[in-house]
Amino acid sequence: MTFITSINSLEEFLKRPETKPVCEYIEGKIVEKPMPKGKHSRLQLKICNQINQVGENQKIAYAFPELRCSFGTRSIVPDIAVFAWPRIPFDEDQEVPNDFLLPPDWAIEILSPEQSSNRVIGNILYCLEHGCQLGWLIDPGDRSILVFQPGQQPKLCQGNQPLPILNRLDLVLNAEQIFAWLKMG
16 A cells, blocks of 8 residues: 555545546545556456346446445545446436446455555445445455455355355355456466
8 A cells, every 4th residue: 555645635635637556535645556467357357247247237236347436535446346226326318427426335355465455444344334235355365255244244255155245136156266267278
């Protein structure tokens, strides 16, 4: 985590131009998020594709990669932000807006080697405090997924144990399946 600077408000942060790598606004500070690498990118794409294959056609949910979500006093960019279809803030032309000023229903983070797990968990917990229904912290290093749900202890999932999924989404995933996607040869 690279701390860049402090600013006074979320509104002030949102007026700034986007950067590469992307920055988040957390606790009054601008924090640089690490650029995704190979394993991260592969998992991110495959998970988005799996969720959207089931969720978009039935208008149940949609998974957005690297979508800025600004709410409360933070502006974060989960690796995958999943929104239940009725909560997607379509504009007057029924198009996806540029700005999402609400928390996702399901926040998925894929831990990079140079990332602080506590900062990432802090963002997931912040999402849950603001109405998010589900959070995953995927750790490719030890092939585990830490699952967060409101009012429950975190649950460490490995192997073929089914993972909790957003309600109404007809999808069955487990850690073994997700990490198998890393093999492409």
